Amino acid sequence: xxxxxxxxxxxxxxxxxxxxxxxxxxxxxxxxxxxxxxxxxxxxxxxxxxxxxxxxxxxxxxxxxxxxxxxxxxxxxxxxxxxxxxxxxxxxxxxxxxxxxxxxxxxxxxxxxxxxxxxxxxxxxxxxxxxxxxxxxxxxxxxxxxxxxxxxxxxxxxxxxxxxxxxxxxxxxxxxxxxxxxxxxxxxxxxxxxxxxxxxxxxxxxx
Numbered sequence: 001x002x003x004x005x006x007x008x009x010x011x012x013x014x015x016x017x018x019x020x021x022x023x024x025x026x027x028x029x030x031x032x033x034x035x036x037x038x039x040x041x042x043x044x045x046x047x048x049x050x051x052x053x054x055x056x057x058x059x060x061x062x063x064x065x066x067x068x069x070x071x072x073x074x075x076x077x078x079x080x081x082x083x084x085x086x087x088x089x090x091x092x093x094x095x096x097x098x099x100x101x102x103x104x105x106x107x108x109x110x111x112x113x114x115x116x117x118x119x120x121x122x123x124x125x126x127x128x129x130x131x132x133x134x135x136x137x138x139x140x141x142x143x144x145x146x147x148x149x150x151x152x153x154x155x156x157x158x159x160x161x162x163x164x165x166x167x168x169x170x171x172x173x174x175x176x177x178x179x180x181x182x183x184x185x186x187x188x189x190x191x192x193x194x195x196x197x198x199x200x201x202x203x204x205x206x207x
Contacts, residue, residue: 038168038207039065039068040119040168040169040206040207041064041065041070042062042063042064042065042206042207043061043062043063043064043073043171043204043205043206043207044060044061044062044063044204044205044207045060045061045063045171045173045202045203045204046058046059046060046202046203046204047059047060047061047079047175047200047201047202047203048201048203049200049201050079050081050198050199050200051081051197051198051199051200052079052081052104052106052133052196052197052198053194053195053196053197053198054081054082054083054104054133054135055081055082055083055084055085055104056081056082056084057079057080057081057082058079058080059077059078059079059080059200059202060077060078061075061076061077061078061202061204062075062076063075063076063112065118069117069118069119070114070117070118070119071113071114071115071117071118072111072112072113072114073111073112073114073118073125074109074110074111074112075108075109075110075111075112075127075129076108076109076110077106077108077129078105078106078107078108079105079106079108079198080103080104080105080106081103081104081106082102082103082104083102083103102135102136102137102138102148103135103136104133104134104135104151105133105134105135106131106132106133106198107131107132107133108129108130108131108132108157108198109129109130110127110128110129110130110157110159111127111128111129112125112126112127112159112161113125113126113127114163118163118165119165120165121164121165122162122163122164122165123162123163123164123165124160124161124162124163125160125161125163126158126159126160126161127158127159128156128157128158128159129156129157129158129159129177130154130155130156131153131154131155131156131157131179131181131196132153132154133151133152133153133154134150134151134152134153135150135151136148136149136150136151137149137150137151137186149186149187150186150187150188151184151185151186152183152184152185153181153183153184153185153194153196154181154182154183154184155179155180155181155182155183155184155194155196156179156180156182157177157178157179157196157198158177158178158179159175159176159177159198160175160176160177161173161174161175161176162174162175165206168206169205169206169207170204170205170206171202171203171204171205171206172201172202172203172204173201173202173204174199174200174201174202175198175199175200175202176198176199177196177197177198177199178195178196178197179195179196179197180193180194180195180196181193181194181195181196
């Protein structure tokens with residue numbers, strides 16, 4: 001092989017290698033430069049106005065969409081409510097003859113079904129949740145007798161909600177739910193089934 005042929009072969013190889021490297025670099029840059037689309041499928045809410053069958057309080061919740069359209073979402077609220085009538089010291093009847101529910105804390109994991117998806121201005125949702133709650137129950141009797149017991153409940157609830165997406169990030173909503181207990185215990189002693197209720201006004205952030 002002459003020097004010219006050797007030079008031509010090396011030069012051709014360098015050109016082909018350089019062209020391949022440049023093409024690979026362009027493809028790599030295009031992949032890196034491709035913007036990610038935000039799905040806004042997560043939601044954190046706070047309810048400054050929250051009630052249950054126990055009383056009035058507040059709640060926080062986390063919601064995560066399961067599918068791309070946001071038709072099904074996992075919802076995890078944590079609720080605390082207080083029987084405000086328990087602090088009414090001026091009412092003899094309330095303080096000496098009325099049973100008090102005291103503070104109750106609830107854990108309510110469940111699902112939300114948005115029939116038309118969660119993306120949009122105003123959306124309706126419905127879904128079931130499991131309700132676990134614990135707190136205290138004070139049994140008031142005659143002669144200022146009081147007996148405070150640990151309370152535990154386990155039940156199910158169906159929730160309905162009106163969801164308003166003010167914009168892509170700001171959320172507001174109203175929620176109402178009703179259900180019943182499978183298990184209701186005072187100091188470990190099982191009682192009859194009872195009713196469950198919850199509702200509130202929520203504000204939150206989608207991201």
